[in-house]
Amino acid sequence: MTLKEPLPVAPGTDDTRAGGPHRAAAWPEARAAAVRAGASARAGRAPLGVPLGQALGQVMAEPLLALTDLPPFDTSAMDGWAVAGPGPWTVRPEGAVLAGQASPAVTADGEAVRIATGARVPAGTTAVVRTEHSRTEGALLHALREVVPGQDIRPRGQECRAGDELLPAGTAVTPAVLGLAAAAGYDELPVPPRPRVEILVLGDELLTTGLPHDGLIRDALGPMLGPWLTALGADVLATRRIGDEAEELYAAVTGSTADLVLTTGGTAAGPVDHVHGVLDKAGATLLVDGVQVRPGHPMLLARLAAEPTRPEPTRPDPTPSDPTPSVATSSERTRPARVRHLVGLPGNPLAAVSGLLTLAQPLLAALTGAAAAAPAPPRVPVRDEVHGHPFDTRLVPVVRRGGRAVALRFNGPAMLRGIAAADGLAVIPPGGARPGQELDVLDLPWPAAEGAVPAQGACFT
Numbered sequence: 001m002t003l004k005e006p007l008p009v010a011p012g013t014d015d016t017r018a019g020g021p022h023r024a025a026a027w028p029e030a031r032a033a034a035v036r037a038g039a040s041a042r043a044g045r046a047p048l049g050v051p052l053g054q055a056l057g058q059v060m061a062e063p064l065l066a067l068t069d070l071p072p073f074d075t076s077a078m079d080g081w082a083v084a085g086p087g088p089w090t091v092r093p094e095g096a097v098l099a100g101q102a103s104p105a106v107t108a109d110g111e112a113v114r115i116a117t118g119a120r121v122p123a124g125t126t127a128v129v130r131t132e133h134s135r136t137e138g139a140l141l142h143a144l145r146e147v148v149p150g151q152d153i154r155p156r157g158q159e160c161r162a163g164d165e166l167l168p169a170g171t172a173v174t175p176a177v178l179g180l181a182a183a184a185g186y187d188e189l190p191v192p193p194r195p196r197v198e199i200l201v202l203g204d205e206l207l208t209t210g211l212p213h214d215g216l217i218r219d220a221l222g223p224m225l226g227p228w229l230t231a232l233g234a235d236v237l238a239t240r241r242i243g244d245e246a247e248e249l250y251a252a253v254t255g256s257t258a259d260l261v262l263t264t265g266g267t268a269a270g271p272v273d274h275v276h277g278v279l280d281k282a283g284a285t286l287l288v289d290g291v292q293v294r295p296g297h298p299m300l301l302a303r304l305a306a307e308p309t310r311p312e313p314t315r316p317d318p319t320p321s322d323p324t325p326s327v328a329t330s331s332e333r334t335r336p337a338r339v340r341h342l343v344g345l346p347g348n349p350l351a352a353v354s355g356l357l358t359l360a361q362p363l364l365a366a367l368t369g370a371a372a373a374a375p376a377p378p379r380v381p382v383r384d385e386v387h388g389h390p391f392d393t394r395l396v397p398v399v400r401r402g403g404r405a406v407a408l409r410f411n412g413p414a415m416l417r418g419i420a421a422a423d424g425l426a427v428i429p430p431g432g433a434r435p436g437q438e439l440d441v442l443d444l445p446w447p448a449a450e451g452a453v454p455a456q457g458a459c460f461t
Contacts, residue, residue, distance in 0.1 A: 038366025
């Protein structure tokens, strides 16, 4: 296995595996490496056109350019009268001009026609006089206030002209963005394809049903990781359970078609920890091999061997008799090889969550372009002192109460009770945090809920 992107050695840590020093990365460096990996994999991925009704929450792969002027024609900003020239005006006998109707003939000086908000103003209109600012006497219309040319008319192109960039690539698609896209003429939006993820849950000791017994325990990660990754925007292809067999794991990793393979357990140096050996055999490149974070320090990130390039179907050159051929042929041009990655999570549940937020979430965000649109983690003052590790960053489940972060008690690497009640993970620097100190808090991809605040505790293992 080649380490093409070496990372600093953690203080006082050495790799007990054969093969050299343990290049544990500082926590910020590990997240930055994951972002770089996701960005490199995103290059060359063609965007998909997604109907507006399915694009909410995704990220635009291309700038949103106006397909039309907005508004596309001069429109009335108010209910009232479209008038031409100075008043008083003679009211034309035909009915009102309504939104969605073609405008009537040119309005001549001295004429007025009833008009509704949003209706196209007739050619020759000087201004729109609001209903409440006018009165009629027989066939004559009088203004109760001064009439200024252009008043209450929204001119064509007031908001934008066709071709203007309305929003940059990387913008998160919100309901307001959907409304703007529809107004600008879009039926669908270009978004990056959802990253395909396959989850491999490792271990002979895991049960999928019933109570723990005879040394066997329930698989907590299988039910948790799929929905979590889906909430992060991934397309989870499958959650597979793999025994403690190196060949079975090798076949699963090399046979996967996913953009990201996520494994649980097997990243340390135990007798059945096969992930490093499988990656070595598969020709993978380690990008992160251990992180200075608790829990979860044995996590890793690797770039898998790329898929071989394949011919890309292209159209032949058009001929005068057939300017738009419909049959695709194969040319010498090839698609770029798809870059795939593997994130190895520790097997302990909270340690796995730490790995998910440290490596998988930043990689997926960069792969979809969401990293550019994502705000920096909020900084929140911590209510109480939080004990730290001497050298490593700690990720501690917290709840926000009264504008402060309150650390939760059950935060050991094998525990989920704390994270189940949390609305974020506080990033505790080496050495700990004092009361009132502002900390980054990593949000969780689900709504926060009010609840009881357990007492604080600590566990570093």
